[in-house]
Amino acid sequence: MELWFTENHTDSVRFSIKIKRHLFSEQSEFQKIDVLESEEFGRMLVLDGYLMLTEKDEYIYHEMITHVPLSVNPDIKRVLVIGGGDGGAVRELCRFRNVEHIDMVEIDKRVVEVCREYLQKTACSLDDPRVHLYYEDGLKFVRRAENEYDLIIVDSTDPFGPGEGLFTKEFYGNCYKALNENGILVNQHESTFYNEYAKAMKRAHSRIKSFFPIALVYQAHIPTYPSGHWLFGFASKKFHPVNDQNAEWWVEQGLKTGYYNRFIHSGSFALAQNVRDVLRETKEEGAK
Amino acid sequence: MELWFTENHTDSVRFSIKIKRHLFSEQSEFQKIDVLESEEFGRMLVLDGYLMLTEKDEYIYHEMITHVPLSVNPDIKRVLVIGGGDGGAVRELCRFRNVEHIDMVEIDKRVVEVCREYLQKTACSLDDPRVHLYYEDGLKFVRRAENEYDLIIVDSTDPFGPGEGLFTKEFYGNCYKALNENGILVNQHESTFYNEYAKAMKRAHSRIKSFFPIALVYQAHIPTYPSGHWLFGFASKKFHPVNDQNAEWWVEQGLKTGYYNRFIHSGSFALAQNVRDVLRETKEEGAK
Numbered sequence: 001m002e003l004w005f006t007e008n009h010t011d012s013v014r015f016s017i018k019i020k021r022h023l024f025s026e027q028s029e030f031q032k033i034d035v036l037e038s039e040e041f042g043r044m045l046v047l048d049g050y051l052m053l054t055e056k057d058e059y060i061y062h063e064m065i066t067h068v069p070l071s072v073n074p075d076i077k078r079v080l081v082i083g084g085g086d087g088g089a090v091r092e093l094c095r096f097r098n099v100e101h102i103d104m105v106e107i108d109k110r111v112v113e114v115c116r117e118y119l120q121k122t123a124c125s126l127d128d129p130r131v132h133l134y135y136e137d138g139l140k141f142v143r144r145a146e147n148e149y150d151l152i153i154v155d156s157t158d159p160f161g162p163g164e165g166l167f168t169k170e171f172y173g174n175c176y177k178a179l180n181e182n183g184i185l186v187n188q189h190e191s192t193f194y195n196e197y198a199k200a201m202k203r204a205h206s207r208i209k210s211f212f213p214i215a216l217v218y219q220a221h222i223p224t225y226p227s228g229h230w231l232f233g234f235a236s237k238k239f240h241p242v243n244d245q246n247a248e249w250w251v252e253q254g255l256k257t258g259y260y261n262r263f264i265h266s267g268s269f270a271l272a273q274n275v276r277d278v279l280r281e282t283k284e285e286g287a288k
Numbered sequence: 289m290e291l292w293f294t295e296n297h298t299d300s301v302r303f304s305i306k307i308k309r310h311l312f313s314e315q316s317e318f319q320k321i322d323v324l325e326s327e328e329f330g331r332m333l334v335l336d337g338y339l340m341l342t343e344k345d346e347y348i349y350h351e352m353i354t355h356v357p358l359s360v361n362p363d364i365k366r367v368l369v370i371g372g373g374d375g376g377a378v379r380e381l382c383r384f385r386n387v388e389h390i391d392m393v394e395i396d397k398r399v400v401e402v403c404r405e406y407l408q409k410t411a412c413s414l415d416d417p418r419v420h421l422y423y424e425d426g427l428k429f430v431r432r433a434e435n436e437y438d439l440i441i442v443d444s445t446d447p448f449g450p451g452e453g454l455f456t457k458e459f460y461g462n463c464y465k466a467l468n469e470n471g472i473l474v475n476q477h478e479s480t481f482y483n484e485y486a487k488a489m490k491r492a493h494s495r496i497k498s499f500f501p502i503a504l505v506y507q508a509h510i511p512t513y514p515s516g517h518w519l520f521g522f523a524s525k526k527f528h529p530v531n532d533q534n535a536e537w538w539v540e541q542g543l544k545t546g547y548y549n550r551f552i553h554s555g556s557f558a559l560a561q562n563v564r565d566v567l568r569e570t571k572e573e574g575a576k
Contacts, residue, residue: 004302012306012328014292018299040300040482057481060560193345193511194328221509221517221560223481228516229509259560267558270551272348272509 009226028110062088082138084155085111087123139165145178154187193227218268297514316398350376370426372443373399375411427453433466442475481515
């Protein structure tokens with residue numbers, strides 16, 4: 001018997017991976033959670049049918065969502081991670097000695113429990129004493145915070161299903177408030193190649209721009225995401241992601257990485273012309 | 289009825305595109321040629337079952353294989369294109385007024401004829417008076433040339449089937465000889481994510497390094513190629529692709545592009561850490 005996992009990237013584009021074993025399946029309160037094992041990509045986490053991570057390429061996403069802001073402000077001490085139930089972002093954050101306190105807010109406790117059991121490569125640092133887990137809606141959590149964090153990482157699913165609230169104006173406004181004067185907001189920012197994702201990207205970007213004086217976009221090649229080209233948002237009250245890059249400091253940390261390095265840091269902000277065009281068309285949405 | 293084109297990126301990874309019409313199919317002397325039409329990607333050229341180009345994303349490959357070397361040496365006048373039967377590389381070259389003479393050597397005349405008929409978006413400049421077409425083996429053509437070209441572009445298929453000879457040591461040595469003292473060699477360089485392609489990439493890179501004093505690798509995001517992350521080789525007798533970039537000159541040309549711009553030029557040489565590691569492992573192969 002052959003078992004194949006297929007994700008529809010659009011109605012007429014499919015990406016399929018041959019599966020060795022279907023390790024886990026459950027409908028949680030919020031979403032369908034599946035864990036699959038494959039020859040090519042190792043273990044894979046699937047939420048509501050969308051591939052969230054594979055053991056083979058998750059390092060790209062998790063390094064890029066963390067090492068970029070850390071290299072810009074080496075004084076980051078207090079971090080809020082919203083989403084990220086697989087633990088990959090937290091794992092990377094815990095490699096930095098300057099990080100003193102991480103609040104992680106994941107709406108779906110079952111995702112964390114399942115990843116602890118089946119995806120130890122990403123979930124391995126969730127018991128670090130600096131990490132504080134909250135199982136609640138990130139949208140509500142961030143409403144209560146004021147001037148508290150140096151960095152907020154929004155490691156969300158796509159803006160449909162449980163991740164929807166994490167792409168709203170109210171949410172970005174509350175993130176601004178929850179950050180201190182050095183604050184940086186990094187979020188997964190969808191992609192521009194397929195229309196459905198491009199619309200979500202533009203909407204997110206215009207909303208973020210209406211709150212933050214600095215709002216740029218950077219990219220990574222993530223082979224298992226639709227089109228393989230994925231974007232991250234870098235929004236900040238003060239720091240410029242390229243001009244303020246502290247490459248020397250990052251090198252001194254001696255961290256072994258698979259994707260991030262001091263060259264790709266600025267390279268990832270060099271966007272293709274059509275991505276630049278799309279971003280330029282994006283107007284700030286409404287007033288603050 | 290639903291019609292789907294599927295390419296196996298590995299034995300256990302498949303990429304599928306829904307097809308509206310199968311426009312053309314023929315077994316030529318060298319390979320199986322198919323032209324398909326799809327909703328998402330427009331028309332597509334398939335050789336021996338491998339997707340060569342789609343109308344939606346071919347500009348990425350063709351801009352990156354041409355604008356990068358042209359921006360490094362604006363005095364490029366004589367160009368040799370090996371392969372590239374679809375005409376995409378020639379189309380981009382013809383946009384530069386400094387280019388005076390283009391020899392294009394394609395082993396399979398039928399590919400050119402089929403692209404002229406079905407893929408006019410890429411084949412549109414093949415009748416430019418600067419373009420001289422030769423239907424023969426690029427490997428043999430380049431043996432006869434000496435000190436003749438400013439730029440050689442190897443726009444080949446993968447190193448199996450008719451493209452195989454274009455990845456040999458003999459071929460790269462002859463390219464070196466065919467180039468003048470300002471010469472630049474750019475070639476499609478496969479990818480590192482899947483093992484089969486990574487092996488081909490390493491072999492090609494070590495061979496090129498044994499002839500050229502400058503041999504670097506740059507990347508592009510090409511959504512329809514395996515892993516979406518594709519590499520190009522930049523080898524040169526004199527010019528450094530980043531230090532010698534003439535961004536001002538390129539901007540002055542006023543060329544509208546979809547992917548290439550003066551920022552992504554250097555950004556494309558900022559490679560992921562594991563690609564850098566693979567390249568560092570690559571030793572020069574044998575003597576000259």
